[in-house]
Amino acid sequence: MHVEINGNRLTVEVLGDGPGKPTMIVHHGAPGLGSHTEPLASFGPFADAYRVVVFDARGSGTSEGKPPFTHEQWASDVDGLRAWLGAERIVMAGGSYGGFVAMEYAIHYPSRVSALVLRDTAADSSNQDAALRNALSSARVKVDREKLDRIMSGTVRDDADLRDCWAEILPLYDHDLDWAKVRERVAATPYRYETHNFAFAVNQPSYDIKAKLPGITCPTLVTVGRHDWITPVECAETIASLIPGAELVVFEKSGHSPQLEEPELFQAVVRRFLARVA
Incomplete structure (x- = not known):
């Protein structure tokens, strides 16, 4: 369905809608x-116990x-969805x-968050340096440095260029490389280069919320x-x-997406956490 939130039409899907959830x-x-x-694939199974809302973010x-495609705007859109x-x-x-936005939401709307679930995310932009080192030293593929720099710095030229750059780095993501899955994902991805460029050229360089994290009080x-x-x-x-009081769980057989690479274990970990803090 389409829902207008803060003057911008969002694609939204609600699963498990029911009284008391x-x-x-x-x-x-x-x-x-x-x-x-x-998130539909990875959190959809939680619709047995929760009203699960997934959506395409602004842009x-x-x-x-x-526009704007700022963290503040994306967090405000989440709160608009909550109110809707x-x-x-x-x-x-x-x-x-999405973890950046989730943490920003918990920081700016603390009374609205009962629990926070984060996956493969960072509290500042220092991960960019680590990612660059890891990509260039990978024994799996030889990454085109020019394409890597464009996608990491938010300077891709258009949607076609974003697709080419995305295809270049996708083999780095999973613990076990499956070229068929890489090709499927490249084909299925919706490309919006202006949004990507703003996020990585404008938001990312100054991103640092470490000083605000101790103020998050929810589980x-x-x-x-x-x-x-x-x-x-x-x-x-x-x-x-x-x-x-945050709990950290490391998934030993996963790359960037344990919710997809070890789905049963990931869901079990999240369910145990939510059951404990509910």
């Missing part, structure tokens, strides 16, 4: 590349793309860049794949050390 909003990663299809997927749903409080979940689960090349384990360790 708590609400979970899940934010996808990769602005300009991501969409609700990933991504098939949602309208009215009529939920007083939500479980906020987000992975990768927090931090998850990460052991072999994540772009937001490595040390990024998750930093977040878990700064949010009071």
Whole structure:
């Protein structure tokens, strides 16, 4: 369905809608590349116990793309969704860049968050340096440095160029490389280069919320794949050390996407956490 939130039309899907269920909003990663299809697959199973809401963020997927594409605006859109749903409080979940937004939401709307679930994310832009080193030293593929620099710095030329750059780095993401899955993902990705460029050229260089993390008071689960090349384990360790009482779980057979690479274990970990803090 399409819902107008803060003057911008969003593509939204609600699963498990029913009386008495708590609400979970899940934010996808990769602005300009991501969409609700990933959290739909990984958090859809939680619709047995939660009203699960997934959506294409402003400027991504098939949602309208009215600027600005700032963290503040994306967090405000989450709160607009919460209000549209009529939920007083939500479980906020987000992975990768969606984790940036999830943490920003918990920082700016603390009274609205009952629990926070983070996956393969970072609290500042230092992961960019680690990602560059990991990509260039990979024994799996030889990455085109020029394409890597364009996608990491938010200077891609158009949607076609974003697609080429995305195809260049996708083989780095999973613990086990499957070229058929890489090709399928390249073909299925919705490309929105203006959103991507703003996120990585404007937002990312100044991104640093470490000083604000100790102010997050809701129960927090931090998850990460052991072999994540772009937001490595040390990024998750930093977040878990700064949010009071946060729980850290490392998935040993995953890269950047344990929710897809070890789905049964990931779901079990999240369910145990939510059952404990509910």
